Amino acid sequence: MVVEAPPCPQSGNGFANGSAKPKAYRDEAERRRYEHHEADVVIIGAGIAGCALAVALGNQGRSVILLERSLKEPDRIVGELLQPGGVRALEQLGLRDCLEGIDAVRTYGYDVIYFGNGVKIPFPSDANDKILEGRCFHHGRFIMRLREAAAANPNVTIVETKAVSTIKSTHTGDVLGVQCQTDGKQDFYFGPLTVVADGYASTFRKEYLPIQPVAKSKFWGLELIDAKLPIPGHGHVVLGDFPPILIYQIGEHETRILIDIPDNLPSASVANGGVKGHMRNVVLPSLPECIRPSFEAALEKGGFRSMPNSFLRPVTNRIPGLMFLGDSLNMRHPLTGGGMTVAFNDVVLLRNLLSPEAVPDLSDTKLVLKQLSKFHWQRKSLISVINILAQSSYSIFAAGDPNLKVLQRGCFRYFQLGLIDGPIGLLSGIIRSPLVLLRHFYSVAFLAIWLHLTSKPIYLLPLTLFECIIVFLTACRVIL
Template sequence: MKNHAQMWSTSYDIIIVGAGVVGSSLAHALSNVSIQRSKPLRICLLERSLSEPDRIVGELLQPGGIMALKKLGLESCLEGIGAVPTYGYCVVLDGKPVQIPYPNGHEGRGFHHGRFIQALREKAKKATCVEVVEATVSELIECPLTGRILGVRATRKLAAGDAEPVEKEPFFADLTVVADGCFSNFRNLVMGKAGIKPATRSHFVGVVLEDANLPIDKHGTVVLVRGQGPVLLYQIAEHETRMLVDLKEPVPSDIKDHILTQINPQLPSALQVPVERALANDRIRRMPNSWLPPAEQGGHLSKEGVILVGDSWNMRHPLTGGGMTVAFNDVVLLTDMLVGYKSSQIGSKSLVVALYDLFGAEDPSLEVLRVGCFKYFELGGNCIREPVTLLAAIEQAPFMLFRHFFAVALYSIWVLFTHPRQIGVDKGKPIFAKPRPDEYPLLFLKSVHVFWTACVVFLPLMWTEIRP
């Protein structure tokens, strides 16, 4: 047993729980700040397993995330891992693609998640004043008098050939940063009554396609599938493309059959054979898509001496691959201020959720908005230039988001009155016709409901982001 003096010898300035995207980059960034101080910080980074993780999300980094990486001095982590450049988006509806390029030469990166995480961890291991410990954190140490978090208790991983039981070891710090991901074990304890439980809205089912040809090369592709959730595709290596299929609750019992019969026929023809091969040869992976709005931290709202960051605090649907970008920007804020209660990516995060509600439309009014959104992108020019700067986290402009979202809503109503829609099928081919004047009164009532639906979708999302 350690005596009292030995226990306090494992004291740090900052403890970070979780060596994923946020934890590793924060440790490195704080180390850079530390070397500028007369008394360097002592930082401890705790991670349950330092082996390469294997996940189906966290594989696409937006241009805004690359900008943040450069600010943190971590851009070299994208080298030597087989990362593939991404130049924008491609949205596909009924086999018709619309290109949404990143502006001004910006580009993102697609890669294997595990390789990128290992590169970040290597940076943290080499950082000055950072101690990386492979240990499982089991609890937070709380002062019985004040309730302040004093650190954590963790069990170090046994060395090879070591069969002796290992006791929980205390690690003390002035500040404990919890970055243990979407399945956080400490979220409820930190937030107390202020905490909100994550809501699982759907699942991403992922497979890797070999040598697949995307509709537009090196563009993240979103296929809008009628009657189903969207399908996301992007390259993660030279010959590998990740496909993520959004399946709403309840998930079908036979996922492979569902994808083959309900989804694959609606994908671009060049992708259908690679999908069939992948389903036959690759194991299907699942990941819940959770919704967790940010809750204010600090003061009486949460425990003192501890802060949540990353997915342990705030989650959005990973439709546009913006999670890591938000995380890196939050690390920039935390590094500058050591306290950051609001994310800098208001426009990016709200637009992601709003787009998912549209792209995964089942409600008839949302279907009108989905078609209108696609037609809005088809207009080109500023109708895609400004929205993609929000999606790519190049700009953070809530008013721009507000303006374009309701422009989409109004344009969707215009499309409802003026554009041909399917009215039947003749010999297997769809028949299209514009609305007749006698249909206008009913369409007017429908348009009112469409606009109301747009308000219901968007305004609560914006409020969760900008509320004081």
């Protein structure tokens, strides 16, 4: 039964706060959310994954409480590039409108620049031969649009509060909900399913997951103003005798540049001027000339910010009453921009697996755990492709190892030969077959070996053959 009621009181951020309460309720579920802090699902984190899941479950009639530490617009240097596979998933969730009104830039592919030589790689085309589009945007603006969509859902209540710990049954150990701090006071939220979606620096991961993220480098970001890009409407990857550089336009006037700096990189040492010295001495001369003026201006302005480039292998959710989602569950190097594509596709899959038809009652923990086990295995077709592609691409293009440099040359030559449909289909989240990934990876490896073999004089053939074997073994180590 739906009861007419005025809109819920709102905080200054436009969302319900911990103490807000409507004068009348739309239905019993809303009354229980406000008065008893009880819902079908409690989600920690109103970010990419949390908001999308709240809307997806709310649209199915589930009662959802969405907890977020701060409802102010976030300001981050990652989560700004959405691949076509992510745009498609967003559309399936009914959230494509969130890409509108935020000055998002349409992207149609990549320009890969290797030692000054560029190759244009367009995204795949749809059935009508139209190139699929990605989007680049300011992360915070996109998050606010997702939060607006969640707040507009009558089955979702957003609460600005700090999640402190989970609430567990003293008898079974099942997770029953979340303990929070709201305006300095203790608060409790209950539901048969608690979803942890609190991002890369998850508060709850250490307590429940057996593995933790590994980060061996950071992305240092600058915002370029009115930068002239070699190919507008494309992301740019700059490669050479230095770690990768990623450039993409995020607004009408703003362009993001992300500079990978591994731990203990000599050119970024204190003796060489630190991070700024690396940017000035290594990055600046390596950029296309048209970008250099805006990069120099940003370099002088300063305001460098960094994010760790983490890898976290996904594990099956086995805790009754609890599941992890998004970066709290699984991360890969952001070089290929696959994080949000993974998150939105995960939500599409979860929406189906946890639907009221599949799981009539979320308090049936055995059935929920069975569905979460299915989630772990069914997501592998897409997620393993994106994860492996991200980690292997970074391993190849960031290292100074001579064997990896052979693979670098082979990869770029592969692109130059026009063999791009498979690789870009995988990168964009459209092709989901691990077998296609393996086929293209080893095709690159054998091309690299052939180029190396034919580049050496005949009298060095025995040594060259030995080097080729080492290159092949290196390729196997990278992909496996």
